[in-house]
Amino acid sequence: KNNFEVQKNKIQLYSNQVFVTDSVEGIVPEFLTLLHGVLDSPDIPLNVSRSYLQSDSNVKKISSHISKKVSDRLNDIFKESRDDFEKKWDDLKVFIEYGMLSDEKFYDRSKDFFLLKNTESKYFTFEEYEKLIKENQTDKDKNLIFLYTSDIEAQFSFVEEAKSKGYDVLIMDDVLSTPLINQLEQKFSDKKFVRVDSEVVENLIKKDSETKKELTFDQKEELRPVFQAVCPEVTGTTFMVDFQDMGENGNPVVITRSEFMRRMKDMSQIQSGMSFYGEMPDSLNLVVNNAHPLVKRVMDRKDKTLGTALEKFNTELSGIKVEVDKLEKAKEGKKDEEVPQADKEKLDDLNKTVSELEEKKKLKLTDFGKKNKHAKQLVDLALLASGMLKGVDLDKFVKRSIELIR
Structure with a gap:
């Protein structure tokens, strides 16, 4: 894991030039413990424990005073020399971000020059x-x-x-x-x-x-297995296929990552209590642009290749679902024991038949997808754009590209 580890004990505390301690947690503002340096104060006794230092009122004043002085000085530089401040910003940023996250007062003072x-x-x-x-x-x-x-x-x-x-x-x-x-x-x-x-x-x-041209539910259900079949099998990663009208000039396929889940996984890298999210599989969205001519070509090829077989499946499924609806409607308002056993068994058999037919239909569409070079090419282009196409898959993509161009 890429855990964020803070290196501390790099700041030394002195009293009238005599070393007191380098354990300055609670004394120096948290975000400044990233720095190296020396603090010298005449108000701190020499022979004291660390716990005394952290509870002493003078020490607490030092911490709040340092935080205020740092923010005031940064604000002065920002106002007096904006160009110089911008040049230094990339080096200063992580300290200021850490300060805003760990010190509420520092956040309030720094938000205007962040x-x-x-x-x-x-x-x-x-x-x-x-x-x-x-x-x-x-x-x-x-x-x-x-x-x-x-x-x-x-x-x-x-x-x-x-x-x-x-x-x-x-x-x-x-x-x-x-x-x-x-x-x-x-x-x-x-x-x-x-x-x-x-x-x-x-x-x-x-x-x-x-106004967008969206696919019907049935069209999506027939096209989804085609593109799902050419998604890569990556350990710890799942692809969810969806469809959207992104215009004929938009990309044919785009891979996106959920903002919420990605943030949670990012947080798990720096916050141990969120390790649960880090161990969850990545879930990526494969968004197919149903308005793109190349996607329409895949759809047309599907209809020409499987049209007759799909129509047969759909006709048979439609007839069975009519019977299922009748039996379900007959059950409405009745207790389970009031429904005839014969109707229950028939309904179970019909639902089982529906599942079997839908699975056979899905297998047909999946097999078509695996053999369709254009569907695979479109998905690989999306993977390439996302930096996810590597090794053997990248080599196959290059060879397939040459073949399709010929």
Whole structure:
């Protein structure tokens, strides 16, 4: 695990230039224990225990005074030399983030000079950034959406998709970004942080609903096994296939990760009490764009290849389901003992037949999917864009690409 470990005991406490201790927990603000340095105070007695130090009023004053002096000085630098402050920001950021997370008063004093950095390497205060994105990144529920990437290279295609919509994307890529995001969302009830690969670009910022051409339930149920069949088998990872109209110019297939589950897994890396989430399998969404011409080609090929067989399955299933509905309706309002045993047995037999037919139908569709090179190619393109296509699968993709281009 990539646990965040704080190295302490690097600050030494002196009294009139005489060493007292290097155990400064509770004396120096928590976030400054990351630093190396020396503190010298005439108000601290020499022969004292660590517990005495932590309870002594003078020592407590030192801690709060240091925190205030640090925040005041940072604020002065920010106001007096914004350019210089921005140049130092990437080095200062982790200390300030840690301070905001561990010291409520420091958070209150630092929120006005805390900087957000976007993918264009421009820096903004919270207030400045809100003004920048308010018009274009407010969702239908009046929430202001802060889009971000945790790895601009790995999530490049998602970043570009977001920017093509006119959205701005922040870079939040250090070990404290996830807990900081959680804190900021608690502080700002009308603001949400959404990673660019957590949804297809159309759903990153939900606007008033537009008319979309959605597949029927039956169409989805017939197409799902086709694409499920060509999803990679990765230990500890499951793929959930879904369908959405993303426009004929959108990507044919996109892989997204749930914002909530990914955050919980990120938190499990730095917070031992959340190890449960870290041990859960990854759940990825494979979103198929049913409006894309290449997806329509797969659908058409499915209908031409399996049309007759699927129609036979559907006709037989439809007839049986009519009988099931009649028997279910006859049961309404009756106690279990009032339903004839013959009807119970017939209903069980019919439901069993339905399950068997649906399984046979699914196997037909799965077999078609495994043999369909275009379906596999579309899924592999999505995997490639997400940085998940490697080794043997990448080699097969390259060879298949050459074959399809010929």
